[in-house]
Amino acid sequence: MNDSKIKNMDEFASVSGISRPTLSKYFNDADSVRKSTRERIEKALAQYDYQPNFYAMNQNRRLTKNVGIVIPYMADPFFAEIARNIENHVIEAGFRPIVLGSHGDPEQEIENLNNLRLIKPAGVLLAPLGRVSDRGRIAAFCEDVPTVLFDANIDNVGEAFIGSDNDQSIGLMVDYLCRTGQPPAFFEMRTPTNPNALKRRAAYIKAMNRLGHEPNLVQAEGDGWDFEEIGFREGSRVITERTLPTDTILCSNDRLAIGLLSAAYQLGLRVGLGPNCALRVAGHDDHPFSRYTCPTLTTVSQDYTSIASISAETLFNVIDSEHKSTSRLVTLFDGKLVMRGSA
Incomplete structure (x- = not known):
């Protein structure tokens, strides 16, 4: 028996003259190599007293859980x-x-x-x-x-x-809003963080064109993930400037819509379907908070x-x-x- 301790499979491959892939194959399944090769490996194992690190092998084979x-x-x-x-x-x-x-x-x-x-x-x-x-x-x-x-x-x-499917979900909401009131404008971030926002913008334009309506994009300045803050700040701006082209706003996501609802309340606008309401607001995602806003938020649910x-x-x-x-x-x-x- 050789006195020097083999530290890893690379060293064992070097001293035994057997390739590392062949050794790896043997240690995974001894019967997967030829009998003569198996005998050479077992003789080398006995000679060099080498014990493979099966934990490391499992790591290398991505067998962790x-x-x-x-x-x-x-x-x-x-x-x-x-x-x-x-x-x-x-x-x-x-x-x-x-x-x-x-x-x-x-x-x-x-x-x-x-x-x-x-x-x-x-x-x-x-x-x-x-x-x-x-x-x-x-x-x-x-x-x-x-x-x-x-x-x-x-x-x-x-x-x-x-x-x-953003095409399907936005199309569904645009159909509903056009059927029940004025065609919606689309409230979005000018430079959206999430690629779903760009798909929803395209889906909105497609749905409005299909129904014969002019698309209107209301774009909010701001970047990042503070959607409620952006919705509140930019919603306050467009309401104060009286630049909204319609009384119906479809927001790119529920978090923007939550900010816009807060802005409307702060500025004294009533949101909803009643005769005294000045604005309709809808969102997308069915965010967990959307059912607790005031008024509760009309939206499209994703299939979590x-x-x-x-x-x-x-x-x-x-x-x-x-x-x-x-x-x-x-x-x-x-x-x-x-x-x-x-x-």
């Missing part, structure tokens, strides 16, 4: 709710969820992915920031780690994308449950397949109209 869940903003109840749903599916499948928030910061988003890379996750479920995300570094991560995107899409990145379950199930299928798919899967769910007091 860790699954990362990365969302844009931990403090947003919308993302907290969908992360909670996904977390439950991950636990039920026997994996360990690790939930991280990017705080609206693209560098923090990459730091989250780098930290996950260190623990060799089985896979990652990622809701990217979107417009400000570092696409190149996220794409590089997804090449190394099985990753499924949800909520916001980055084209051709990750194994799959699971989200909402299906997005969470299909995102998790898709990732588990990718992990089980142990190879990259030849085509990227995209699954979109319809929204549902939620009629409340604001419109």
